Amino acid sequence: MHPLEIKVLRSFSAADIITVRYVVDTLGLNEGQANQAISRLITREYIYEEGKTTTVVYECTPFGMKYVKKGTVESVICKVLSKKGACTMSTLRNDLSFAPDIVGAAFGRLVKLKAIIVDKQRNVRLGSRTDVAKGNLIDKLLTQAKTGMLKEESLTTDEKEIMKMICRKRGASSTLFRLGEVSYTRYKLSAEGITAAQKLKEMNITGEELAALTPELLRTQKWQGKRFRSYDAQMPPVRVLLGRTNSYCQYLRDIKDKLTGMGFEEFDGPLVETEFWNSDALFMPQFHSARDVHDVYSVRQPTHAAYIEEPYFEQVVRAHEDGGDTESLGWRYAFDRDFAKRLILRSQGTVLSAKTLPYAKIPGKYFGVLRCFRRDQVDATHLCDFYQLEGIVLGHTVTLKTLLGLLSIFAKKFAGAEEIKYVPGYFPFTEPSVEVHIKHPTIGWFELGGSGIFRPEVSKSLGVDVPVLAWGLGIDRMALFHLGLSDLRDLFSYEIDTVRMRRNRYAKD
């Protein structure tokens, strides 16, 4: 509870009628604070509205404001008279610098109040002291009204009488006060309010507790012997907007960290590739159905690369045509060199595995998390731009068994697999080829990825004469499981709040 609420709650008993004004007056709060405390107490149902009171009020008009400082005509008349003693009407009029009609009106009122007396000789003199005081009351009322409205009920009989004389309902331009009405709501403590107040008293909470520990308090030691306001830990806190990493990116970074921990070096490369690196270098024949114009995005301008690095270009061409030095029969067709230079958006991460071969260390391990592009209709399971995780392992001693071993580590480390199954697979660039299927604790069996040993047509043409294990994992699907999502499009969400609220690990709530 706010200290203001506490103060209000503790200040009244069950019988009291509480109004804002009353709170202001008794607790020394300003009206805003009083309103705030009351509205909070209503929300808590500690007080309730009992009824409304309507009061007549007087408000000082702008005309009246002009007289607050210099005093009303009435008071000036009294002042002059007390200084000069009795005098004639015309002398008095000459001594005053007001317009005759204003003097006349004031004169009339003073006479009516008996503050001045006009005798038969038209001489003017002051009335009795009490009556003169009445005449001066207008000034007093004006001064009071300067800071707020005057309630009729708070006026004395004399004041009421004077008000009647000088006030018009409509407030003509030359009147000092305007008449109005103001409603006050009356509140009473509810049963809950009474109990709460009782509790506060028992706990000795006064509302005077310190709100905050300030440098000032520390410096002056004024905190000594004071208590601090307590907070309710069970109240739901306000939401915090913080800078955060993206949960999908964080997942990808975790995978990268695990791979570097296993001795893998990261590779990277351009998004726009040649047909050569995207497919030819991977021994996919140029007539292969996966190389259809329907599957790969081609670039409008520029259409072709200027050149492809030798001797790899020539060695790959020969591998396709007759096997070259790779001991392969080759695909036996006329290789189209111009087609190989055509620019496309890379459609598979294996491109970078191939491109790494000419520079790879032996033994060596490499990986990349790579954006790839496919000419696909976008839906929950297909995107036209997405990530692939690809890697290679080169070495004199790597074999099919090493490949299976690596796959089993990936399955356990990356996907929490319970069971692993290896199945013969098919990829144009590996032989033998192996698919790895895993049993996920919640999802059940699914294909984690594909792998194999690079065909000599691939590795030898790119200058590597040791076995090269190559693997690729369905990283986006693994991320979906990890984050508890089911639609690939959610990984690349543009909705700021969706991304801000998503946690790095799927939590059931």
Next chain:
Amino acid sequence: MPKIDIRMPQVTRALGTVSRRELEKLLEHVKGEIDRWEDDVLRVEFNDTNRPDLWSEVGLVRQLKLLRGENMPKYSFHPICHDDKRLQERTINVTKEIGNVRPYIAACVVRGRPIDETVLLEIIQMQEKLSENFGRRRETLAIGVYPYDNICFPISYTVASSTRKFRPLDAQEPMTLDQILTGHPKGIEYAHAIKTKSGYPILLDAKDNVLSFPPIINSHDMGMIREGDKCFFIECTGTMFSVVHLALNIIACNLSDMGYTIESVCVQMSDKTYTTPYYFQSEQHVNRADISRLLGCQLSDEHIMRALTRMGVPAHLNLDTITVTPPAYRNDFLHGVDIIEDIMIGHGIDTFTPELPSELTVGGLSDVELLSRELNGIMVGLGYQEMVFHYLGSREDFVEKMYPRSEWDRVDQCMIIIDNPMSMNFSYVRNSIFPALLRAESISADAVYPHSIFEIGKTVQRSLRSIHDDWEQEPITEDMVGFLHASSIADFNAVHRQVSAILYYLSLPYRFENTEDPRFITGRCALVMTENDRYIGIFGETHPRVLDAWNTQMPCTMGELSLNVLLTMRR
């Protein structure tokens, strides 16, 4: 990937009763998976595009029987006795002109019991899967089947002019070849397979009757098979020698397995004569040492031979070399490693125990990744939320919403545009992260403000052709960080101090320079430059025209820095 339908009774007749589990296991050996199993029909999906022999009921059953230990079948039509009299009568003359159009043809004659509906369906499935998948929608391979008795040999495989007329299947009247290509459903479907305009392939018999217009359609009069036919003629045409001959071999072996007799046909080409079906494959070899090197263990001779037998591959061992003779229906032994894979599968992939790599290698992240992480930490510290966006988008987002109309054509020149987009929504490759950030902002107006978002990702810049270059340089992929802050108090001062902070913590020297860019408010945009005047990036207050185009009612500041330039500064 091809999917084929198998009638389960045929499988059961050949293998006995098999459980689903057992069948799945067997199919793994041929890289097949059960796609659907309804009533008696099993649909199998194949991953291997180099084993078209499996894409039929007969072909698959043959392989499954072999895996179960049955003996390899022998096919008598390889090789052929050349003095067969009937063979000399059955000749196809291939003219020179067809050589530039669709040069290869292979054919055979099939004789046996009258065909019924099931046989017909099986032939149709074979024909379809082979020509659609293996033949790239009939471009490299098309297959025609005809009743044998009507044909008058020798046949001629040649070119015809576009005005040549005949009545195709499913047509009431004779049509010209051009009319077929533009007006017949099959013509429209397969017109892509005809590449040259110099003449269309045609198959004529000795009486000049049109048999077919390969690869489009058969003649109604000469090329309609009916139930009850006992003898028919099958031909394969195409653009690749091995594809055409392999396809015919597969069909011949399949029909032979179905109990039909296969008779050869003589194909007379200008330089050579082939008796088809033609065994064109050559032997393939592999070293024993290479087997152990790849598989990681020493398999005994017996194990190797048994594994290959299970796969249906005849082999013999000579010292340290294993030589295989590919079956007539297979042509996937390009290299010794292809034999090794068959040994692996035949021996059982489960028999190989996983091992860990034994050699030490030192891992590490790329320079770009390391810098990205450093930047990521700074951006998060500045209160920004990391995002990840698509790299493809529309001209509307990347160009039109960002620049005034007068600049669109100029900006297009700097963009990589996709030549064959599937949708206009994904037809441009981004060269800046700004559009993605603004898209996020534009759809997030109801998310609590302020919005601070950033992405570290790739963009592609087109390098413009210089006067001295004949060739435009290849497009450059650039790693960038882009960030946007949207709030009612977003202003230049705020982004100015943030960019200063980023660069301060990267410990790189830089300077700011006022600039004008139509994406930003004039006078509230600055360049970030290296000490030697290289462009690092840009930042400022987003122009209200841009915010308007994105339908955003919140002031935004944004900035972009090139990681690649930052990296070169570090080196």
